[in-house]
Amino acid sequence: MGIFTSKQQPEPAPCSLLTVKIIKIKNLRKADLFTQSDCYVNVWLPTASLKRTKTQTVNDTKDPVWNESFHFRIQNQVKNILELKVCDEDKHTADDHLLTVFFDVSKIQLGETVRLSFQLNPQGNEELEVEFTLESSPDVPEKIFTNGVIVSREVACLEVQLDKGRVKSESKFTLSVDGSYEEAKNLTLHSWLCPAAPAKFHYVKFNQSELDIELRRRVLCPASRERNETTTVHLTSFPVEEKVTIPPNKTFDLSVKSKDWTQGLLFKRPKEIDVRLGYDLCSDEKNFLKKRKQVVAATLKNILHLEQDLKDHEVPVVAVSTTGSGMRALAAMYGTLWGLQRLKLLDCVSYITGSSGTTWTMTDLYEDADWSYKDLGEIIKNARKQAAKSKMSAFSLASLKTYHKELCQRTIAGYKTSFIDLWGLMIEAMLNDGNNNHKLSDQRRAVNRGQNPLPIYMALNVKDNVTTKDFREWVEFTPYEVGFLKYGAFVRAENFGSEFYMGHLMKKLPESRICFMQGMWSSVFSKNLLDAWHSADNSEDFWNRWTRDTVTEIEEVPDLPEQPHEIPTRMFTPAGGLSNALRDILTDRPAVSKYHNFLRGFQMHNEYMQNQQFSKWKDTILDESPNELRDPTDHLELVDTAFFFDTSCPPLLRPERKVDIILHFNYTGGSQAKPLERASTYFSEQGIPFPKTILNDEEMKNLNECYVFEDTDNADAPTVIYFPLVNDTFQRYLAPGVERSTAEMSLGNVDVSSAFSPYSTRQVSLQEEDFNKLLNLTNYNVQNNANTIFQILHKTVERKKQVQGSQIVS
Structure with missing residues (x-):
């Protein structure tokens, strides 16, 4: 087992003193029909203080004047967004929220006093006048930890x-x-x-x-x-x-x-943080890759008939990426891996990623430290038995009582439980004969010698009352650590779920059993109504008009010199009561998996938007709203990645992993081309190297068993070998080159797509005959396209040799 060591050192970062003087508003809009507004301004800088302060209320005027000052001590390395909330005070009802101005304090230079007029409504000459003064703080510099995206304060x-x-x-x-x-x-x-x-x-x-x-x-x-x-x-x-x-x-x-809070009595420096900040791979994964490359190099020399041993830089990084839909994905993945093992290709793979149902297969396999060296046919026997057995006992009253008892114990331990945890216990009962005490960190035993590919699981972090389309964050899980791709923040796998504050481990909770992870990775019950609408129809404009608040960029006078990292001044105008009620209904999720937020307390770095790593994964409307982006939520809300698009590729596209080839196996129902096409479009929009995977209408009507997608203009883009779930030549061939007899034709009839298919996502059981058919189909599809895989492997090895040779010459 690797040891987590943090080499992060605190950086001295001076603070400043900010004075905000609310002067006046001209031509303020009316909140009441018959009278002018009774106006006050709520002043809040959440990065400096969680308490809101306000001006006095000026009654019944459209031109209120205050000349009131508010003082803040701010950290200069933090993105400080000041919120000026203009309200109309009501004596008998809740105060009316008229608007909020969001102002980036980094626009004010140290030593300056600047008087600004915010143009709230140029047509109505509505203006908010504020004066800002920024001075040096006499305090000693604060010691912070940062990776340039998020900041841990002292x-x-x-x-x-x-x-x-x-x-x-x-x-x-x-x-x-x-x-x-x-x-x-x-x-x-x-x-x-x-x-x-x-x-x-x-x-x-x-x-x-x-x-x-x-x-x-x-x-x-x-x-x-x-x-x-x-x-x-x-x-x-x-x-x-x-x-x-x-x-x-x-x-x-x-x-x-x-x-x-210092590092012991002898070390008078800030206590080291327990969250790893950085986009590089952790030391454990780097050590794994060194060992795994030795296995891959030896295997490639054998199967490609190479004359010389491969040098370290010549060994390609090959990954298997899967998609999932329940029991269909579970059975199909076993067949795929069996086919790769028979071709000795499994020993060429360094990573395996999964989502939804394929995570059930992966967690089963990784209980065995040497699973890829054993005959998968024997392992599959138990999986087939579990798939075929009746699942009624998993939903019995006795089982529900057992689940309730464990969930109560989990709550006492410090976890916040939900229906997704119950779903995880049901998955365990459906796929096992008893309780499974395996944990994510236990899977380190299966990779400690580089003997198996490293497994990676995925989830999306979402927000309450926000659609997945409007906000989601990729979270990856390995046996070593759990972390955010966007923030470059990771914790040890055994500490996921424990309580953190400002990067420090405050309360260690017992690590969750793997069944609770399975429930989260395949949380089919977390979709809200708007998510369902987006899945059925991509025309989002109608619903967005009725459910989103209005946020517009506004100007301030005089114009300030633009800073490359500043965020434009924005004005937020709240939607009406009907829109808020409709949004609550449409965006409410029935259940999500909740874990303590290990980023609790962190603040955004002042230049986080310019960080190239962050930019790869910033893709939602909240990414430019730091006060909302990293609000002090106590819990992460994690859902299945299929709610956005069904692929487990994202962690493979971290440039630090340097993946050369992705064997992408699709097990979803419905379109076999659209999920990968949506993923390809998404990666292109994000500037993440990935080949175009668009098929024309004719190709989509008659899908082949295998496609190769490459981007010859971008050496950083991986080659994707794509296997849709189709039943093509398997109908006529028992094995590659071996035709079926008349008596065997029925075994080649595998219905993977019709409305009457036994492999529906809703099915929780698969009869042995159906399990075997799907298993043999995916096994065959791999073996029947072995030459394509070998050709790409050989081509990639030669390319890596040439690249290294050209670098030596230059």
């Missing part, structure tokens, strides 16, 4: 000691620090005890954090109701490492001490 530890003081009876307190890891704690002080143990909070040292203390008084009768006693302590108002007693005039005594 964390301090607060200790709060409460004494009873003049309170004689039992006292109950609520202590809270917004934005801290702990958020809030409840304490009870008993009259017969010494002072309670200090309460601890971990918070961003250079944020404008506050400690709120509430003494809850017992009410004996409604007529004598007393208000709770509250105290607020500004954590920036007292020195670090010194114990301060406050306040002396309260009925309880309070002492507060804040200290730097």
